[in-house]
Amino acid sequence: MSKRDELAEEVLRDIRAAGIKFARLQFVDINGILKSLSVNAKNLERIFHNGQTFDGSSVTGYRPIEESDLVLFPDPSTYAKIPGKPDECRFICDIYSPDGRRFECDPRYALQRALEKCREAGYIFKCAPEMEFFLLKDIDGPIPTPIDMAGYFDLHPSDLTEDLRNEIANLAQGFGIEVELSHHEVALGQHEIDFRYDEALKTADNAITVKMIIKSVAAKNGFIATFMPKPFYGVNGSGMHVHQSFWSLDGRNAFFDDNPDTGFLSKEALYFIGGQIRYGKEMSAVLSSWPNSYKRLVPGYEAPVYLAWGYRNRSPLIRVPDFGGRPEAARVEIRSPDPAGNPYLQFAVLCMAGLEGIKRRIEPPEPTDLNLYQMGHEERRRRGIDTLPESFGHSLREMENGTLVREALGEALFKNFLDEKRKEWDLYRMQVSPWEVERYIRKL
Numbered sequence: 001m002s003k004r005d006e007l008a009e010e011v012l013r014d015i016r017a018a019g020i021k022f023a024r025l026q027f028v029d030i031n032g033i034l035k036s037l038s039v040n041a042k043n044l045e046r047i048f049h050n051g052q053t054f055d056g057s058s059v060t061g062y063r064p065i066e067e068s069d070l071v072l073f074p075d076p077s078t079y080a081k082i083p084g085k086p087d088e089c090r091f092i093c094d095i096y097s098p099d100g101r102r103f104e105c106d107p108r109y110a111l112q113r114a115l116e117k118c119r120e121a122g123y124i125f126k127c128a129p130e131m132e133f134f135l136l137k138d139i140d141g142p143i144p145t146p147i148d149m150a151g152y153f154d155l156h157p158s159d160l161t162e163d164l165r166n167e168i169a170n171l172a173q174g175f176g177i178e179v180e181l182s183h184h185e186v187a188l189g190q191h192e193i194d195f196r197y198d199e200a201l202k203t204a205d206n207a208i209t210v211k212m213i214i215k216s217v218a219a220k221n222g223f224i225a226t227f228m229p230k231p232f233y234g235v236n237g238s239g240m241h242v243h244q245s246f247w248s249l250d251g252r253n254a255f256f257d258d259n260p261d262t263g264f265l266s267k268e269a270l271y272f273i274g275g276q277i278r279y280g281k282e283m284s285a286v287l288s289s290w291p292n293s294y295k296r297l298v299p300g301y302e303a304p305v306y307l308a309w310g311y312r313n314r315s316p317l318i319r320v321p322d323f324g325g326r327p328e329a330a331r332v333e334i335r336s337p338d339p340a341g342n343p344y345l346q347f348a349v350l351c352m353a354g355l356e357g358i359k360r361r362i363e364p365p366e367p368t369d370l371n372l373y374q375m376g377h378e379e380r381r382r383r384g385i386d387t388l389p390e391s392f393g394h395s396l397r398e399m400e401n402g403t404l405v406r407e408a409l410g411e412a413l414f415k416n417f418l419d420e421k422r423k424e425w426d427l428y429r430m431q432v433s434p435w436e437v438e439r440y441i442r443k444l
Contacts, residue, residue, distance in 0.1 A: 004076060005048075007076040007077060008048045008076040010076075011076045011079045012044060012045055012048070014079075015041055015044065015089060018081065018086070018089075019086070019087065020041050020081070020086075020087055020088065020089050021040070021041050021087040021088070022038045022039070022040065022041055022087060022088050022089075023038065023039050023040075023041050023044055023074070023088070023089050023090065023091060024036050024037070024038050024082070024088065024089070024090040024091070025037050025038075025039060025047075025052060025072050025074055025090075025091055025093050026090055026091065026092050026093065026208075027072065027092065027093045027095060027106070027108070028107055028108070028208055028342060028344065029059045029060040029061055029062065029107075030060055030061025030062070030105070030107060030342065030345075030413070030416055030417055030420055031060055031061070031289070031341075031342060031420070032107070032208070032289075032340075032341055032342030032343060032344070032345070033060070034208055034211070034212055035059060036090075037052075037054065037072075038088075039052060041089070044074070047072075047073075047074060048073070048074060048076070051071035051072055051073045051096060052071065052072045052073075052093075053069055053070070053071050053072075053098075054070055054071075054072060055068050055069070055070075056068050056069065056070035056095075056103075060420060061105060061413075061416045061417065061420050062103075062105055062416075069097075069098050070095055070096070070097065070098075070103055071095070071096045071097070071098060072093040072094075072095060072096075073093055073094050073095075073096060074091035074092075074093050075091060075092055075093060075094055076091070078090075078091050078092040078205055079091055080174075080175045080176055080209075081174070082174075082175075083170075083171050083174030083175070084171075084174075092108070092205050092208070092209075093108075094106065094108060094109065094112075095108070095109070104410050104412045104413060105412050105413045105416055107342050107344035107345050107413070108201075108204070108344050110344060110345055110348045110408065110409050110410060110413055111200060111201055111204055111344040111345070111347055111348040111351075112201060113348070113410070114347075114348040114349075114351045114352050114355075114408055115199075115200055115201060115351065117352070117355065118246070118351055118355055119249070121355060121358070121359065122248060122249060123246040123247065123248065123249075123254060123355070123358075124199060124246065124247045124248075124249065125199070125200045125244070125245075125246060125247075125347070125351045125354075126197055126198060126199055126200065126203075126244070126245050126246075126247055127197065127198075127200050127203050127242050127243060127244045127245075127347060127350070128194065128195065128196065128197035128198070128203060128242070128243045129194075129203070129207055129240045129241070129242050129243075129337070129339070129343070130192055130194050130239070130240060130241045130242075130243075131192065131193045131194065131195075131207070131210055131211070131214070131227075131240060131339050132185055132190060132191070132192045132227075132238035132239055132240065132339060133190070133191055133192075133193075133214055133225055133226060133227050133238055133339060134146065134187070134189045134190050134191070134225070134226050134228070134231055134238065135147045135148075135161060135164065135189050135191060135218055135223050135224070135225055136189055136223060136224045136225075136226060136231075137222070137223055137224070138224065143231075144224050144226075145189075146187070146188035146189025146190075146232075147160065147161065147189050147223055148160065148161050148184075148188060148189055149188055150184045150188070151184065151186060151187075151188070152183075152184065152185060152186045154184050155184070161184060161189075161191065164217060164218070164221060164223075165182040165183075165191060165193065166182075167217050168182070168193060168210075168213055168214055168217050169182055169193070171213045171216075171217065172193075172195065172209070172210055172213055175206075175209050175213070177195050177196070177206045177209060177210060178195060178196040179193060179194070179195050179196075180194050180195060180196055181193075181194040182194070185236070185238075186235070186236045187232065187235040187236045188235070190235075190236065190238065193210060193214065195210060197243065197331075200347045200351060203343070203347065204343040204344045204347050207343040208343060211227065211339070227338070227339040227340045228292060228340060229288070229290065229292050229293045229295065229296040229338040229339075229340055230292055230293075230295035230296040236303075237295065237296030237303060237338070238296070238338060238339055238340075239296065239303065239335060239336075239337065239338050239339070240337045240338050240339040240341075240346075241333050241334070241335045241337070242333065242334050242337055242346070242347075242350060243321070243331045243332075243333050244272075244331060244332055244333070244334065244350060244354065245269075245330060245331040245332070246268060246269075246272065246354065246355075246358075252327075253327050253328055253330050254266060254268045254269070255268060255269035255272070255330040255331060255332070256269075256327040256328075256330035257269075258325075258327075260325070263311050263320055264323070264325050264330060265320060265330065265332075266330075268358050269330065269332060270363070270364055271357040271358045271360075271361055271362055271363070271364075272332065272354035272355075272357050272358055273309050273318055273332055273357070273364040274357045274362035274363050274364035275353045275354050275355070275356045275357015275358065275360070275362050276317075276318060276332075276334060276350065276353045276354055276357065277307050277308070277309060277317065277318065277364055277365065278353070278356075278357065278362050279349075279353040279356065279402070279404045280307045280317055280336070280353075280388060281307070281386075281388060281389055281395070281398040281402075282398050282399055282401075282402035282403075282404050282405055283349045283350070283353055283399075283404065283405060284336065284388050284389050284395040284398060284399070285389075285392070285395040285396050285398070285399040285405070285417075285421060286341065286342075286345050286346055286349045286399070286405060286409075286417070287334075287336050287337040287338070287341065287346055287349070287350075288336055288337065288338050288341070288388075288392075288395065289338075289340065289341040289342065289345075289421065290338075290340055290341075290392065290424065291391075291392040291424060291425060291428035291429075292340075293338050293340065293341075293392065294389070294390065294391050294392050294395070296338060297336065297388055297390075303335075303336075304316060304317045304335040304336050304388075305317075305387050305388050306380065306385050306386075306387055306388075307385065307386045307387065307388065308365060308367075308368050308385050309332075309364060309365070309367055309368070310367045310368045310369055311367055311369065312369075313367075313368060313369055314335070316335075316368060317334060317335060317336055317388070318332055318333065318334050318335070319332070319333050319335065320332055320333070320367075321333055334350065336388060337350075345409065345417070348408045348409065349404065349405055349408045349409075351408075352404060352407065352408040353404055353408075356404060365384065365385075368383075368385075392421070392424075392425050392428070393425050393429065396418065396421055396422060396425060399418070400418060
């Protein structure tokens with residue numbers, strides 16, 4: 001009996017003992033939007049062995065209607081009892097074709113493939129995202145408004161948002177996710193939840209679970225939670241800074257080197273940085289995967305737009321946090337991803353870019369301790385500091401003309417992603433905004 005089968009048997013025993021009646025089978029579409037269906041728990045033993053069929057043509061980025069059948073197989077390692085619902089549990093699923101092969105457009109499979117390549121090279125990819133989001137209230141008017149008037153790290157007696165963050169953290173704990181930090185962010189109504197660092201597949205599973213919890217808690221309390229990267233003009237947008245490191249198969253942090261001259265970073269860590277800077281433009285369409293993402297990626301507002309790196313410096317694309325020389329804490333942080341994207345695809349391309357950097361020994365540029373936000377264009381050009389794409393259309397061209405993302409996603413998923421995102425870009429660029437009308441209609 002395989003380890004998966006053994007774990008499935010253990011899970012089934014727990015489900016019977018707990019009297020659970022229904023199981024939610026969950027997965028994401030190509031955009032990272034969570035999908036779910038409920039099955040009778042009595043059927044789980046059959047589903048573990050034979051799967052649960054569904055219509056893949058109705059899921060964005062999956063299959064055309066003439067070849068629509070797909071099969072869900074619950075991953076028993078993702079089993080969790082749903083807090084507050086004693087008769088329900090959930091699983092995150094892997095997706096197969098009816099012929100028994102893995103479905104090549106399953107975003108979870110893309111990450112699993114990348115992690116297997118990483119393991120073949122002798123590494124385990126670990127990461128953790130900082131999940132930023134806005135909590136809004138619906139009132140009379142064209143758009144929702146922030147639910148509070150607080151700022152960075154603010155806390156007021158009997159603060160409503162503190163209670164909401166605590167509720168989110170408690171529910172996450174119920175799903176086995178260890179929340180390490182929660183606080184108010186810079187903008188009105190903006191918040192952050194950070195959970196424990198782990199292997200990338202588990203981290204991606206946790207990311208979609210935390211997003212589900214945040215939206216559920218907001219809705220239950222009569223509010224809206226949004227991961228839209230830039231919902232409001234003139235204030236900070238929501239990012240998803242990702243802390244990353246490679247570990248050896250025997251449990252050693254491969255990013256650490258006991259050398260203060262390199263900031264305690266190993267050559268592998270430096271090559272990893274070199275790879276992510278080299279492929280920064282090409283990855284952008286996956287890391288920042290909506291037209292609105294590029295309203296956040298503008299100079300100022302603490303958003304990274306420059307393909308550079310530094311120690312503790314928050315203005316370039318990548319920073320190395322001060323980890324106090326502790327081997328287990330050595331890591332690098334990439335700051336361009338946003339939480340609206342698909343974490344399975346985001347972590348897959350980050351893993352592959354870093355791995356390519358190590359394989360090809362891509363030297364990073366010199367680190368900078370300068371504030372790149374305040375540096376002029378000519379000085380940045382003189383220093384050889386390039387920028388991320390300025391628009392979603394630009395990022396899609398960079399992705400299409402490159403090789404890294406195509407390899408990371410696989411040909412079918414790459415094509416489907418590009419097709420879906422081009423549709424989104426076309427819809428966006430055909431719109432006429434109120435700003436344009438107000439600025440130009442009487443002048444031209």
